[in-house]
Amino acid sequence: MSTTTQNSASQRRRVHYVFNNQEVPRLTIRQLFDTRRFSRLTAVTGELDADFFNQHLSDFIQVEIALGAPEQTTPQTADETATKGALTNALLAxxxxxxxxxxxxxxxxxxLNVLNGLYTVEQAPVQAIHSRFYLLSDDTGAQTRVILGSINLTAASFDEHHNQLExxxxxxxxxxxxxxxxRFKNDLKPVLKNYFSTELLSAAQKQLDAMKKDQKAGKDVGNVIILGNETTDQIAIADMTELISHDVQQQIDRGIVGQEITKAMRDITTDRALVKDELERSIHQHDAIFNLQKDSVSPRAAKPTLKTREKIYKRVRQTLMTDMTPQERSAEKKYTTFLYDRPMERNLANDNSGLYVPNDAGTYPIPFGKLATISEIRDGLKSIDAVMQGYAKYVVDYTPDYGRRFYEAILYSFTAPFLWEIRSKASLNPxxxxxxxxxxxxxxxxxSGKSTLLRIINQLTWNTDRSLIDFGTIYPTETPQKKLKTVQALEHYMKTGSTYPVLVDEIEPYFFQQDxxxxxxxxxxxxxxxxxxHAVAPLIGTTNYDSGFTMLRETARRTYYLQIDKVIDEAQKGEANKYIYxxxxxxxxxxxKDFVVRMAxxxxxxxTPWRTFDxxxxxLDFxxxxxxxxxxYYEMADLPLPDFFADAICDDFRESARSRWAKLYLTQTEDFKHYADKHSLLFDISKLNTFNGFSAxxxxxxxxxxxxxxxVDGINGKRGKFMEIKEDAFFKWIGEPDPYLEDADFAKEAAAEPERSAAAEPPRKKKGFWARLFG
Structure with a gap:
């Protein structure tokens, strides 16, 4: 790209602002949704982001938001727009x-504002709304504002760095x-229904009432409502039933949609094969929703009508609850530790870290984190020191540098709940x-004590050692597609909304080696x-290290790898077990608990600086x-900084790879062929076969x-039978002298020696390079 083109691209405005018919350079979100001038907002938008709502709309006294539908990528008839578009999207949501x-x-x-009816969010179950407008006014209606355009209620819509025009x-x-x-009152309002259903609001109010009751009793309660999975399952069943049995019928009765919609619902799966190229998960979800719509209508009636509410409820429940096999449900329940990071709820004046855990009954969330006394901090540090002394005493060839790996794992586990926040603060670009x-x-x-370390991490952060997941037993051995399902289970554990790390023991090597x-x-x-x-739980896992362990490069790039390759002395194992117990x-x-408050x-x-580099x-030392x-902590507790304290990020994967290739070169030197013209080495990687003593x-x-x-040639140099490696970079990497560079220097010096000798001494005293070298 030319310089002129780059400059024009950088100067091009992504968001085009016009204020009262005059083009202006930029208006901030705060200026647009000015809560100092306006107190009421009526909006029709395509997307609504909770963070945007929390940051920019919270000061309005009254808010009503209608959620529109995404535009369809394929042409649809009027009935298809209602069934395959609006109704399917509503049911999927x-x-x-x-x-x-x-x-x-x-x-x-x-x-609370939603529960009190001050804020409402709505959707259209059988109408595709592509409108986008925002109406603001003060209490009297004397001051008004209209915002039109392509933007939604998301920060991305107003981001000049997004490669989109608004x-x-x-x-x-x-x-x-x-x-x-x-327009809103006459045309949109009649087709809208509450996005936050009566069932959802009732469950939220019930939790709020329980919190208030416990608060009056002097218990420590949170100030945010988080509904459990069982509750949201029941809400989903009731709401899907309501959408079909009540809302669709109501729209028919009001004449908003015609009677033909029921026939369109019954025939919705007729041309399903045309869209089978969608993602497997999307196909599965659409099939379930389509079949649910079809089964909600009488199958053979000349004029199809909706079945009874009871029959629809039964079908909805069956659709949702049978989506998983008993094995999958059993696997899902293996992860039971939940810690929610909610930065918007932080109240540091009251030592509220923004972290929440379910209360003992699992009915509502309570704050997690509490400042400790100096004595408690000292005891905590001494407990960690006792752990480390155990490794120092019983691990063969232990050194403080080696001990830093164990300590670094503990530091990572303490930081884990906040990693997603740290990532956003430390990143200048994605x-x-x-x-x-x-x-x-x-x-x-x-x-080596790796499983014990994982249990210790669990105790230091969760006060239990029972949250570990054994990789090999997530699914029984005989389970079809066990490997795939195991990885899918891990992904599910990480994406439950919790930020407490998923602790996995004995991850099998295939996971890292197979793309x-x-x-x-x-x-x-x-x-x-x-x-x-967004909040995704980190994963802390152990895997058996041996000479065969490796990771794909792009996997290693995104993984913090610590190598624990020394074993506990076999002769002292009984004593070591007793000590660590x-x-x-x-x-x-x-x-x-103290740490999370201070990190918050x-x-x-x-x-606070977040971009510190070693x-x-x-x-980056994250x-x-x-x-x-x-x-x-050590200063507060008046304790010296231990010799195993990790001062910087470890680079064990790179060091392990370097050591592997250094040993290969030293033992197989003759297999590295020098390519003098290109200052490179050629290595026939096919020689690393079982016949020559290597693993498969x-x-x-x-x-x-x-x-x-x-x-040489980047990634292409790694492919194929012959790997071409840069000579100087390779020897510098493995830490060995470049023998070809020495030979070149010797040859150059030998060629120059006769001329220097002739100029400096009489002919009878002239000696060549080799004569001088060997006397």
């Missing part, structure tokens, strides 16, 4: 619990206000987000997180502020371990 999730994501005060037209005190208000990995892998040798598993979970999850920051009896999560304070401070490796807090997977393991930056 309820089935996916989107109304409940939106309500839960609202701030506590906004939730129009924002603003008219103050214009006759357009009355025109569009009449790609930076990969420097804050959502995956910690402990590559460990059998007998369809590690790429799907690690790469795709990280790509989603860096582009759309006694230490674990003293562990609790008091220090973690740093996250709330705009002056001077040696150049890597745990820098965690280290800072722990250093403060060695070719891909070594290929994955070789950094792409030292390959």
């Amino acid at each position: 309820v089935a996916n619990k989107q109304p409940a999730r939106l309500f839960e994501a609202l701030s506590g005060q906004n939730q 129009e924002v037209l603003v008219f103050d005190n214009s006759p357009l206000y009355a025109n569009f208000m009449q 790609e930076d987000g990969n420097d804050v990995p959502n995956f910690l892998v402990l590559g460990a040798t059998a007998g 369809q598993y590690s790429r799907h979970l690690i790469v795709d999850t990280m790509n989603d997180l860096v582009n759309h920051p 006694n230490v674990r009896q003293t562990l609790n999560n008091t220090l973690f 304070t740093l996250l709330s401070d705009d002056e 001077k040696q490796t150049g890597r 745990l820098a502020n965690t280290r800072k807090l722990f250093k403060e 997977d060695s070719i891909e393991e070594y290929r994955n371990a070789l950094p792409v930056e030292i390959c």
Whole structure:
């Protein structure tokens, strides 16, 4: 791209603002939705983001929002627009619990405003609304504003950095206000129904009443409503039943849609084969919703009518509750630890970290986190020290540097609930987000204490050791497609909305080595997180380390890997087990509760630096502020900083890969052929076969371990039978001298020696290079 083109692209305005018929450079969201001038908002929008609502609409006294429908990509008839478009979208939204999730994501005060009827959100069950307009007024109606354009109630709509063009037209005190208000009342209002259903609001009110009752009794309760899965399941069943049995029939009775809609519902699956190229999950969901619509209408009547409410309810329940097999339901229940990060609810004056956990009865959330006393902080540090001393005493060839791996895992686990927030604060662009990995892998040798470390992490953060998930037993051995379903289960655990880490023991090597598993979970999850920051639980897992362990490069790029490759002394195993058992009896999560309050304070401070880089490796230290807090702990407790304290991010995967190739070169030097003209090395990777003593997977393991930056032609240099490697970069990487560089220097010096000798000495004293070298 030319410089001129780049400049014009950078100067091009993504969002076009017009205010009272005059083009203006820019209007902020706060200026557009000015709550100082206007107190009431009536909006018709395509998308509504909870964060946008919480940040920009909370100060309105009254809000009414109608949610429109996305435009269809394929032409549809009027009946198809109603059934395949509006009704299907409405049913899918309820089935996916989107109304409940939106309500839960609202701030506590906004939730109260919804319950009190001050804020309403609506949708059209059988009408496709593509309108977009926003009407603002003060209490008297003397001051009004109309906003027209393509924007939605999302921050992305107003983001100049998004590669999309938007129009924002603003008219103050214009006759357009009355025109569009009449449009809303006369044409839109009759087709709308509440997005937050009566069932949902009743459940929320019930939880609120329980919280108020416990609050009066002096109990510590939260100020936000989070509905449990069982409650939202029942809400979804009731709401889908209501949509079909009541709302569709009501629209028919009012003449908003014709009687033909029931026939369209019955025939909805006729041409289903035409759209089978959609994503498998999307197909599955649409099929379920389509069949639900079809089964809700009498099958053979000349004039199809809706079945009774009871029959529809039964069918809806069957559709939702039988979507999972008993095995899948059993696998889903293996993850039971929930910790919700809600930054909008932070109240640091009351030591509220913004983290919430379910109360003992599981009926509503309560705040998590509490500042500890100096004595409690000292006890917490001493407990961690006792753990570390156990490894120091019983691990063969233990060193403080090795101990830092265990300590680093503990620091990561403490930080885990906030990683998604740290990622957004530390990233200047989406790609930076990969420097804050959502995956910690402990590559460990059998007998190294890795499973014990995972249990210790669980105790230090959750005060239990029973939250571990065994990778191999998520599904029984005989389960068809066990590998795929296991990875899908892990993905489900991570995306429940909780930010407490998913602790997984004994992850099998195939997960890291086979692209369809590690790429799907690690790469795709990280790509989603860096582009759309939201709360996704980190995963902390162990895997057996041996000479064959490797990860795909793009997986390693997004994973924090710590290598624990030393074993506990076999002769002292009984004593070691007894020691660590006694230490674990003293562990609790008091220090973690204190830590989350202090970390929340740093996250709330705009002056906190989040982009700290290690001077040696150049890597972003995403745990820098965690280290800072722990250093403060030691100072507060008047304890010296231990020698196992991790000062920087470890780079164990890169070091493991370097060591692997260094050993290969030193033992197989003759297989590296020097390509003098290109200053490169050629290596026949097919020689890493079982006949030569290597494992069956060695070719891909070594290929994955070789950094792409030292390959000639980049990624292409790693492919095929012959790998071409940059000579100077390779020897610098493995830490060995370049023998070809030495030979070149010797030859050059030998060629120059006769001329130097002739000029400096008489002919009889002349000696060549080799003569001088050997005397």
